[in-house]
Amino acid sequence: MNRSQYDGDITIFSPQGKIFQIEYAMEAVKQGSASVGLKSKDFAIVVGLKRASSELGAFQPKVFKIDDHIGIAVAGLIADARGLSKYMRSETLNYKFVYDSPMQVGRLVTQLSDKSQAHTQRYGRRPYGVGLLVVGYDQTGAHLYETSPSGVFYDFKAQAIGARSQSARTYLEKHYESFAECPLEDLIKHGLYALRETLPNTETLSTKNCTVGVVGLHKSFDIIEGERLKPYLDAIEETSGSTETTTTDAEMKD
Amino acid sequence: MAAPSFTVTPLQNVKEQKFSPYVNNGGTTLAVAGPDFCVVAADTRLSDGGYGISSRTVPKVTKLTDKCVIATSGMQGDMITLHKTLKARLVMYEHQNGKPMSTTAIAQLLSNTLYYKRFFPYYTFNVIGGIDDDGVGVAYSYDAVGSFERVKYSSSGTGQQLVQPILDNQLGRKHHHVPTTAAPVNMTVEDSEALVRDVFNSAGERDIYTGDFVDIYTITKDGVKTSKAELKFD
Numbered sequence: 001m002n003r004s005q006y007d008g009d010i011t012i013f014s015p016q017g018k019i020f021q022i023e024y025a026m027e028a029v030k031q032g033s034a035s036v037g038l039k040s041k042d043f044a045i046v047v048g049l050k051r052a053s054s055e056l057g058a059f060q061p062k063v064f065k066i067d068d069h070i071g072i073a074v075a076g077l078i079a080d081a082r083g084l085s086k087y088m089r090s091e092t093l094n095y096k097f098v099y100d101s102p103m104q105v106g107r108l109v110t111q112l113s114d115k116s117q118a119h120t121q122r123y124g125r126r127p128y129g130v131g132l133l134v135v136g137y138d139q140t141g142a143h144l145y146e147t148s149p150s151g152v153f154y155d156f157k158a159q160a161i162g163a164r165s166q167s168a169r170t171y172l173e174k175h176y177e178s179f180a181e182c183p184l185e186d187l188i189k190h191g192l193y194a195l196r197e198t199l200p201n202t203e204t205l206s207t208k209n210c211t212v213g214v215v216g217l218h219k220s221f222d223i224i225e226g227e228r229l230k231p232y233l234d235a236i237e238e239t240s241g242s243t244e245t246t247t248t249d250a251e252m253k254d
Numbered sequence: 255m256a257a258p259s260f261t262v263t264p265l266q267n268v269k270e271q272k273f274s275p276y277v278n279n280g281g282t283t284l285a286v287a288g289p290d291f292c293v294v295a296a297d298t299r300l301s302d303g304g305y306g307i308s309s310r311t312v313p314k315v316t317k318l319t320d321k322c323v324i325a326t327s328g329m330q331g332d333m334i335t336l337h338k339t340l341k342a343r344l345v346m347y348e349h350q351n352g353k354p355m356s357t358t359a360i361a362q363l364l365s366n367t368l369y370y371k372r373f374f375p376y377y378t379f380n381v382i383g384g385i386d387d388d389g390v391g392v393a394y395s396y397d398a399v400g401s402f403e404r405v406k407y408s409s410s411g412t413g414q415q416l417v418q419p420i421l422d423n424q425l426g427r428k429h430h431h432v433p434t435t436a437a438p439v440n441m442t443v444e445d446s447e448a449l450v451r452d453v454f455n456s457a458g459e460r461d462i463y464t465g466d467f468v469d470i471y472t473i474t475k476d477g478v479k480t481s482k483a484e485l486k487f488d
Contacts, residue, residue, distance in 0.1 A: 065349070089349050097342050 011123055022120055022127055025149035029131035032075035034162035034198040035062060036191050037133035037144045038172060040182045043216030044135035044142040046073035047191035049162075049198065050209045063213040063223050067092040069102045070136035071213040071221040075162035076149075077129035084128060088112060105136030105143040109153050117151030131161045137216045160194060167197035185232075188212055188224075192236050205233055276329055276377045277303040280463025281314055282413030283325035284453065285383035286425065286446050287391035287406050291474045293446045294383035294393075296325040296411075297454060297485060299466040310466035310487065317478050318344055322357040322384035323471045324364070327411030328398070329377035336376050339367060357384040361394045361402060368400030375399050379410035384473050391473075413457035413464040420453050443472055451483050458485045 006012050007020030014020060033051040037044070048062030063073045064085045070092060074081035088108060095103035112132075119125045127149040134145040146161060147153045158176045160168035171194040179187065191212065196205050203209075207229050215221040224232070280303075283296040296314035301307055315325045316337040324340065326333040343363060347355045355363070361382050368376055380396040395408035407425045409417040422428045425441070441449070450470055458465040465485045472479045 089346075093342055093345055097338055 009123075010120060010126065019120070022150045025127040025129050026131070028129035029076040029148065029161060030163065030165075032077075032130070032162045033062070034160060034165050034168060034195060035073035035075050035133050036158075036160045036165075036168050036172070036194045036198075037073060037135055037146070037156065038158035038176070038179055038187060038191055038194070039135065039142040039144045040184070040187050040216075041180050042137075042142060043184050043187055043214060043219065044137060044144050045184075045187055045191050045215075046071065046133050046135050046213045047188075047195045048073045048211045048213075049195055049205075050211055052209070059209055061211070063211045063225075065213070065221045065223060066108075066134075066136075067096070067102065068220045069138060069215060070105055070108065070134065071215055071223070072135070073133045073213060075131050075133075075165075080128045080130040081132070084112065084130065084132065087115065102138060104138050104140070105134065105145065106140075106155075108136075109134055109145045109147060113147055113151050113153045116147065116149060120149075120151055133159060133161060135213065135215055135221075137219075142216055158194075160198070162198070164198040164200075168194040171197045184214065184216070184219075185235075188214070188232050189236050192232060196236070205236075207233065275374075278328060278377070278412070279303065279308070279330040280412045281327040282409065282411035282417060282454070282457050282461065282464045283314060283327050283379070283381050284409035284417055284421070284450065285325065285381040285393035285395070285407065286421070286441075286450065287383065287393040288443065288446060289440045290385065290389055290391060291443050291446075291472060292323075292383040292385060292391040292393060293443070293450055293470065293472050294323045294325050294381065295450045295454065295468050295470045296327065297413075297458070297464050297466060297468050299464060300330060301463050305462070307466075313469055315469050315471055316341070317471070318360055319354045319357075319384075320477050321386075321473060322355075322360050322382065323473055323478060324360075324380060324382050325410075325471075326378045326380045328379045332376040332378050336367070336378055336380075340364065343367075356387050357382070357392055358386055360384075361392075361404070364394075364396065365400040365402045368396065368398065372399050379414075381408050381410055383471070385475065389475050411464070413454075413461040416457045416460055417453050420456065424449060443474070447472065447481075454483070454485055 006014035010021040033049045035048045037046045046063055050059035050062050052059045060078055065071050066088045092103045116128055119127045132147045136143050144156045145153050146156055146159050158172040175190055207226050211225040213223050280301040281297050281299055285294045298311050300309040300312040317323050344355050375398045382394040386392050393405050393408050394402050395405055396402045407421045454468045468483050468485055470481045
């Protein structure tokens, strides 16, 4: 990646109209461990692959509750993720206090993206090095958004971010048309299948390295991990032949 | 030449107006702690500070967690804001600590919140009822600026002076000259709820600000149950 002439500062454009510092910040998201998000008519879920720094260490949390109706999965600099979730929790709590009503997901995502953008246009401030998959349920139904260090956000039916996420996206592209009417249990299984696509052959999903966040109609944001995840993992073990593993050499490389 | 004399007479029919930020909307609350439960109750009458009734159905009790409930009498505006503030603080605590606040922690939080406004107080008279981390029933009573004490039973509000002596007699077993009339050491949930209804009916007879309905909250290890009883509408 030899673009060193124009990548020294956040305030420098390249002749092609790119700001390389923002591109590099987005690289941090691509290097983080995978997170998958998908939604049906009534539910939106995220599935995250937790990473441990070593065999001795605990697995980093990937999924955070923001409010009763909003949660996030992250990929990238986890410390930045914690800072952003502090901001999001504060915003939703204040909104609830003032308006006695849950904050609309899209409004929160817009505010967050505006904050991220401010960090790309100020000398001395660096962009956030984390991408979020924001899931929520409000008056307009189930939502899934992807946010990025650049300050853009996208509305998705299903998306995956982080390392080897293309494999998960391939799975989601194959199955997304059935998601809208999917019951919750099947939606979670789809999410786990998609996440499993991102794993190298030597690894498997387990109650230790996997976490699921669920929110929707009559359901407060709930994080399913550890023993509670076991029934879902067992269910996908039985039907492991649902998709062909299509990890190519290019995707296996870090 | 004599100095002119002036007499100053006060202007007639002019009253000096002064804005008071406080009003007492009336009402009575109480909490009774048992060995493994707590009963918290409050009437639902809102008065306008004088002889009028603004509403018969305004709740004074808020459930904070599955183990803790707060009941407040005094000024309705301050009560609503206080309860909202506490609920927001509980959410923040749960985000930061990964678990709901214990009843004892909430009791301390309320005291700090009230004292924070020591020089422009919340015009509120609070009682907290619930169960602690060991499953034992607790009740706390407060003054307007945060002085609090853990007690077995407590009442506050316009009916406090009518209610508290009954609780002292029935639950504290005070001033019994005929020993057989003493209440049992540990009352059951049903007997406590019945006592609460009797107490509110008695208070409603003599306190004009207490009446209409009473919300009764019962907190046990299985959660919080609520019921409503009718009082007199006069």
